[in-house]
Amino acid sequence: xxxxxxxxxxxxxxxxxxxxxxxxxxxxxxxxxxxxxxxxxxxxxxxxxxxxxxxxxxxxxxxxxxxxxxxxxxxxxxxxxxxxxxxxxxxxxxxxxxxxxxxxxxxxxxxxxxxxxxxxxxxxxxxxxxxxxxxxxxxxxxxxxxxxxxxxxxxxxxxxxxxxxxxxxxxxxxxxxxxxxxxxxxxxxxxxxxxxxxxxxxxxxxxxxxxxxxxxxxxxxxxxxxxxxxxxxxxxxxxxxxxxxxxxxxxxxxxxxxxxxxxxxxxxx
Amino acid sequence: xxxxxxxxxxxxxxxxxxxxxxxxxxxxxxxxxxxxxxxxxxxxxxxxxxxxxxxxxxxxxxxxxxxxxxxxxxxxxxxxxxxxxxxxxxxxxxxxxxxxxxxxxxxxxxxxxxxxxxxxxxxxxxxxxxxxxxxxxxxxxxxxxxxxxxxxxxxxxxxxxxxxxxxxxxxxxxxxxxxxxxxxxxxxxxxxxxxxxxxxxxxxxxxxxxxxxxxxxxxxxxxxxxxxxxxxxxxxxxxxxxxxxxxxxxxxxxxxxxxxxxxxxxxxx
Numbered sequence: 001x002x003x004x005x006x007x008x009x010x011x012x013x014x015x016x017x018x019x020x021x022x023x024x025x026x027x028x029x030x031x032x033x034x035x036x037x038x039x040x041x042x043x044x045x046x047x048x049x050x051x052x053x054x055x056x057x058x059x060x061x062x063x064x065x066x067x068x069x070x071x072x073x074x075x076x077x078x079x080x081x082x083x084x085x086x087x088x089x090x091x092x093x094x095x096x097x098x099x100x101x102x103x104x105x106x107x108x109x110x111x112x113x114x115x116x117x118x119x120x121x122x123x124x125x126x127x128x129x130x131x132x133x134x135x136x137x138x139x140x141x142x143x144x145x146x147x148x149x150x151x152x153x154x155x156x157x158x159x160x161x162x163x164x165x166x167x168x169x170x171x172x173x174x175x176x177x178x179x180x181x182x183x184x185x186x187x188x189x190x191x192x193x194x195x196x197x198x199x200x201x202x203x204x205x206x207x208x209x210x211x212x213x214x215x216x217x218x219x220x221x222x223x224x225x226x227x228x229x230x231x232x233x234x235x236x237x238x239x240x241x242x243x244x245x246x247x248x249x250x251x252x253x254x255x256x257x258x259x260x261x262x263x264x265x266x267x268x269x
Numbered sequence: 270x271x272x273x274x275x276x277x278x279x280x281x282x283x284x285x286x287x288x289x290x291x292x293x294x295x296x297x298x299x300x301x302x303x304x305x306x307x308x309x310x311x312x313x314x315x316x317x318x319x320x321x322x323x324x325x326x327x328x329x330x331x332x333x334x335x336x337x338x339x340x341x342x343x344x345x346x347x348x349x350x351x352x353x354x355x356x357x358x359x360x361x362x363x364x365x366x367x368x369x370x371x372x373x374x375x376x377x378x379x380x381x382x383x384x385x386x387x388x389x390x391x392x393x394x395x396x397x398x399x400x401x402x403x404x405x406x407x408x409x410x411x412x413x414x415x416x417x418x419x420x421x422x423x424x425x426x427x428x429x430x431x432x433x434x435x436x437x438x439x440x441x442x443x444x445x446x447x448x449x450x451x452x453x454x455x456x457x458x459x460x461x462x463x464x465x466x467x468x469x470x471x472x473x474x475x476x477x478x479x480x481x482x483x484x485x486x487x488x489x490x491x492x493x494x495x496x497x498x499x500x501x502x503x504x505x506x507x508x509x510x511x512x513x514x515x516x517x518x519x520x521x522x523x524x525x526x527x528x529x530x531x532x533x534x535x536x537x538x
Binding site for chain 1: 387
């Protein structure tokens with residue numbers, strides 16, 4: 001065997017290191033984590049822009065109440081310069097069954113019309129709100145596909161966006177799969193847990209799992225128990241997704257449904 | 270005189286109230302306040318989106334350092350799918366004098382290319398970053414024109430964006446013009462002032478005025494004095510903008526320059 005020079009050795013080791021970093025990033029989970037973090041950032045950002053847009057345009061049409069970000073932005077783009085010119089048909093295409101209400105509000109509005117210049121600015125704000133909503137739905141579609149493929153068991157039990165957020169909190173699927181149920185239950189509640197440990201405030205009962213639909217529908221005192229049930233089954237599901245790659249989630253889902261029924265039964269007087 | 274019925278009286282008073290609200294909003298200052306608040310929100314939002322974009326795309330090109338949000342977004346849009354195909358000329362058009370550096374980095378990069386699907390998502394993120402930058406510059410142009418017209422004296426002394434922010438903090442030009450210099454000095458430092466009054470922490474020396482270019486160029490211990498000089502002259506300038514409508518700011522500017530020189534002279538040993 002010919003002996004390597006220092007230069008050759010250095011080149012060989014650098015190449016190996018590069019290749020291993022490259023392949024570590026090749027896993028889908030990094031993309032999912034980036035996607036969910038972007039999704040959550042855009043959700044926040046979209047709300048901020050909407051607040052500004054609504055406050056600004058309300059100088060010109062304070063009576064308008066649409067309760068939908070996209071509809072509001074579309075209204076500003078289409079009718080913001082001269083709302084009185086909007087016909088019932090045009091309004092119908094944008095605000096749907098609120099058309100006649102809005103039509104009446106336009107007649108009695110105390111708002112003037114913005115100047116050409118100011119309107120141009122408000123309009124671009126509305127356009128960027130729409131484009132953010134579009135980006136959000138594209139990331140959503142990407143997340144749905146990639147997360148369901150990468151963690152089929154977990155996504156069978158909980159919403160794929162909650163699953164992606166928990167993956168992001170855990171750092172990787174491998175770490176997720178080696179966590180005890182108690183840690184999974186509190187993923188996303190790190191701040192509250194730290195406060196509890198340091199200052200003795202109440203211990204948190206749930207983190208990201210609070211976003212589950214079941215939580216909103218349940219009494220407050222049942223939520224900790226529900227989070228625990230999910231965490232226990234997610235613990236098993238994550239091991240299947242990470243290691244055995246077998247689909248066992250239909251069985252786990254039945255277990256969850258049974259446990260939830262029991263919790264509700266006990267809660268009744 | 271025919272006596273009004275209750276109905277008629279109600280209608281007359283409502284119409285008068287509507288008209289007075291409508292005319293109160295007719296002033297330019299409300300638009301300026303909306304515009305500067307939107308500008309500041311978009312600045313924040315653009316940074317958030319950029320952070321996400323940079324972190325996500327760095328999975329595929331970790332060596333890239335561009336230090337400019339718009340250039341980074343353009344790079345992702347044009348070369349993000351297949352960076353190796355970028356010619357020197359094409360790179361030159363996007364990243365300018367960094368082209369040869371980036372060209373080399375592309376050859377030695379450890380990053381792979383994103384999948385078609387993932388790239389589609391990253392690209393929309395980059396596009397919305399660009400659209401936010403565009404909105405920001407449009408609001409900026411609108412602000413420059415309307416603020417300089419509405420507060421010519423104040424805008425002669427300080428940057429129009431700082432002026433707009435102070436107007437927003439004050440609530441209206443009338444309120445601004447009736448504030449003592451000490452209050453003007455601390456506009457934008459309300460939180461710190463409250464902390465000072467309630468908990469006895471250090472009293473703030475400047476609020477929004479901290480954004481003045483002079484502040485960044487001066488020693489820390491001179492900044493309170495500089496803020497005071499500006500606040501005193503802004504106090505006079507705002508009265509001219511609100512009430513007398515005469516242009517006196519060139520004289521005030523000379524006063525400021527003289528005072529700043531003295532402060533600097535005294536600071537020297």
